Amino acid sequence: MEVTLLVQAADDAYRILENARGQAVELLNTATKLTSDTRWMEEKKIEAVLMGAQKKKSSLQNFVVTFLMLFAFWALLSGKFDSFHLSLGVVCSFVVALLGHDLLFANVRVGDIRVIVQRFLAYLPWHVYQIVVANFHVAYLALSPKMPISPKIMRFKTKLESDISWVTLANSITLTPGTITIDIEEGEFVVHALSEKLADDLNTGEMEDRIAHVFMEADHIYIQDVLDVARIFAEFR
Amino acid sequence: MNNFLIVITLALCLLVFVVLYRVVFGPGVFNRIAAISAIGTKTLVILIIFGYFYNRVEMFIDISLVYALLNFIGCVAAAKYLETEG
Amino acid sequence: MIIRGEDIIIKTISRVLVPFIQLYALYVIMHGHYSPGGGFQGGVILGASMVLLFITHGYAEVNRKFSENIAVLFSSIGVLIYSGIGFLCLLLLGNYLDYSKLYKILSVDPAHARSLGILGVEIGVGFAVMAVMFSIFFDISTGGVSPDDEEEAE
Incomplete structure (x- = not known):
């Protein structure tokens, strides 16, 4: 009796x-x-976006965008809006755009130029704030009698993809007082930092994230990671 | 206002002389190149202040743009020359 | 002393900057009679933009856009425009480069004709200066032998 019960219980537990x-x-x-x-x-979505960008990035569109930018630059410089000077501006912008329409947008991959400009303008105030903060830090380093600097050269791999975003990151680093980009070697940045605090600020990678956001690079990876985790969590719950 | 501009211009001129020390006695040619381009940026600011001084900013902005441009190109050319010469 | 590498920062910056430099040079040429500048200065800036492209992107890229033969052609065209306007004034019974006589063929008043004549002469000077400056730089940096010829000789 007891044995049967025991076996049954074990069976149940096993089942x-x-x-x-x-x-x-x-x-x-x-x-x-x-x-x-x-x-x-x-x-699929990324591929569609890429294909669309490729299709859109015909040389005619490049030419038109270059022409419009150059003509806006001409109007800014000239400041004379009579028909003679405007027509001179049209001719000059046309000639320059004809010569250099493959220079201005040589390696732009994904994304819309208007969105990039908007996001870049939104990025600037943060960067100016960062410059002011680092400026006070460097002034403190220079003025304190002990001079607590610890200069060092650091290397880090970047996750950015196109050369224009590399250059933006490099110039942002150089513009921030105390840090200078020495070189970019195959996507690896070589940066000289004046003190530990500046190097740590750079190592958090916030600037890199923001620039990736500006140029719409690498953020699809984040979206996808979040989507994956959310689906799995929902299933388990 | 004019006195203020004159004081700023004089201070910048003094800074140019400080940087000129690096150009003349600077160890190595890279210090000299960097110092020359620093002098170029200071000259640019002095030119624009002159523009305010003479009430012809648009003219002096044209001149300072050319100055900045040729400064940049000269700096790049000197660096490239040294790079190929080793 | 320095390892030669792909300097991507300089390359990208000059790639973006060159069209604006060229447009600025044309602005300096065209507005020579209102603001400082004129044919010679604009030509120098235009030549400097070509030199910048040559320094950063190398021989092949520049040769595709603006080869040495075109430079020679442009310098001749510039001198032709300058002397052509001068002799046109002679033909219209004025002095050499007496622009106000151009009103006979331009159908505007003499003051306006003078302004247009100066503009034409400045365009000619700009072309000539740009082409000559570029070809001087070209000859100095390549030693008078274009890299294509060197490859064929090897």
């Missing part, structure tokens, strides 16, 4: 465990499938 295991496996499978689905969808 429950088996059930639970089956459910867990099924759940994991669904989660994996969902993840790969979202990844596939995201990849």
Whole structure:
């Protein structure tokens, strides 16, 4: 009697465990499938964006955008808006755009120029604030009698992809007092920093993230990671 | 206002002389290049202050743009020359 | 002393800057009679933009846009525009480069014709100065032998 009960109990326990295991496996499978689905969808989306950018990036559009930018620059310089000077401006911008329409947008990959300009303008106040903070820090370093500097050269790999964003990051680093970009070697930045605090500020990578946001690079990876984690959590709950 | 501009211009001229020390006695040619381009930026600011002084800012901005441009190109050319010469 | 590498910062900055420099040079040429500058200064800036492109992007890129033959052609065209306007004034019974006589063919009053004549002469000077400056730099930096010829000789 007792033995039967014991066996039955063990059987029940085993069955429950088996059930639970089956459910867990099924759940994991669904989660994996969902993840790969979202990844596939995201990849499709990125591919579409890339293809669209490629299609849009015809040389005619480059030419038109270059021409408009140059003509705006001409109007800014000239300040004379009679028909004679404006027509001179049109001719000059046309000639220069004809010569150099492949220079201004040589390596722009993804993204819309208007969005980039908007985000860049939104990035500037933060960068000016950063410059002011670093400026006071460097002034403190220079004026304190002990001169607590610890200059060092640091290297870091960047996650940015195009050369224009590399150059923006490098110039942002150089504009911030106390840090200077020495070189970019195959996406690896070589930076000279004057003190520990400045180097730590740079190592947090906030500037890099913001520039990636400006040029719409690398942020699709973050969106995808968040999507994946959210789906898995929802399934398990 | 004019006195203020004169004082600023004089201070910048003094700074130019400080940097000129680096150009004349600076160890190595890279210090000299960097110092020359620093003098170029100071000259640019002095030119624009002159523009306010004579009430013809737009003319002096044209001149200072050319100055900045040729300063940049000269700096790059000197650096490139040294790079190829080793 | 220095390892030669891909200096991507200089390359990108000059790539973005060159069209604006060229437009600024044309502005200096065209507004020579209102603001400082004129044909010679504008030509120097235009030549400097070409020199910047040559320094940063190398021979091939510049040769594709503005080869040495075109430079020679442009310097001749510049001198032709200058002396052509001068002799046109002679033909219209004025002195050499007497722009006010140009009103006979331009159908504007003499003062305006003088302004337009100065503009034409400045464009000619700008072309000539740009082409000559660029070809001087070209000859000095390549030693008078273009890299294509060197490759063929090897």
